[in-house]
Amino acid sequence: MxxxxxxxFRKMSFQDILSGLWFSVNSVKGKSALQLSRELGCQYKTAWVLLxxxxxxxxxxRVRMMLEGEIHIDGKYAGGHIKQKNRKEDRIDRRRAEYQNFKRLTILTLREKSLRGRGDExxxxxxxxxxxxxxxxxxxxxxxxxxxxxxxDEHFSYDDLEGLQELRRVNHSKEYQTEGGINTNHVESFFSRVQRSYIGIHHRFSVKYFDWYAAELAWREDNRRVDNGMLLWGMLYKALSRPTSRNLCGYWQGIMPPDLVWEGGENPDQ
Incomplete structure (x- = not known):
């Protein structure tokens, strides 16, 4: 099947797989492998690979996803936290490029705003x-x-978008929303879900698999008004229609993918 x-090549029973998926969709901000291993009574490694x-x-x-209408774009930095020194004179400005640890990544996000108010963005x-x-x-x-x-927002990374689409800007150093109603609140609301998941559920995101965590949270955000039963069937359909994973089949035997960080070239999901 x-x-x-x-x-x-699973060793879990199909019933346990369904139970694991159910526990996952029932968690609003995501599910940690440690918690799932306790709920299923299995090893942490088994729960981690399933998730x-x-x-x-x-x-x-995301491969064939096309957005239209009013779209908000922004980036959120996450991960790679380094505890600052105790004494103020020993601290450094982590915002500067020369002091980066290259573990702090950015979730570049496009979010479509539903003009119909039905939550189908x-x-x-x-x-x-x-x-x-x-x-x-x-x-x-x-x-x-x-x-x-x-x-x-005012970040220079979005200046060139003027040639692709109609571009509207808001300077967050001055205001959150212009007098004409221009804002990026829709994408910021998604980032709040990411932050709650980071702090309350996972406590850290692996640099290697950060992209998959972000994609899962985006899926949860888009389906937040869908009941758990439909979420389960949707998740099961995606899993059963996806071919055997080249990234995770034999993971604990040493078969591991490279860091899933997009460089703007070919689509990593293809």
Whole structure:
């Protein structure tokens, strides 16, 4: 039944897999592998691989995702926290490039605002090294329909989007919203979900798999009004329609993928 899917070569019973997926969709801000291992009575490694296979399957929905209408774009830095020194004179400015530890990544996000108020918007994420004009331009070119309106803040990475779509800006150093109503609040609301998941559930995101975590949270945000039963069937459909994972099959035997950080080139999900 699971041959040729992400659950191929499984040792868990199919009933336990369904239970694991159910526990996952029932958690609003995501599910940690440690918690799932306790609920299923299995090893941490088993729960971790199950959740990561689910995240990998969900992330593939981005391949053909096309956004339109009013779209908010922004980037959120997360991960790679370094505790500052006790004495003020010993501290350094971690915002400067020369003091980066290269573990703090950016979730570059496009979020479509539903003009119908039905909560049917789409959220597209890519994890990149930093907010960069090339990644932003490529992302909008591939996933935004012509005639859309882009809302962005004052960051220079979004200057070149003017040639692709109608671009509207808000300077966050002066205001959160212009007098004309231009803002990026819709994408900021998604970032609040990411922050709550980071602090309350996972406590840290692996640099290697950060992209899959972000894609899962975007899926949860887009389906926040869908009941748990439909979420379960949707998650199961994606998992069973996805071929055997090249990234996770044999993971604990040493078969590991490279860091899933998008460089603005070919689509990593293809």
């Amino acid at each position: 699971t041959t040729g899917t992400v659950f191929a 990561m296979k689910m995240r990998e399957a969900i992330s593939t929905r 789409q959220t597209l994420t890519r994890v990149v090294r930093s907010e960069d004009p090339n990644e932003a331009w490529q992302m909008v070119r591939k996933h935004v329909r012509k005639g859309s309106k882009i809302h962005a």
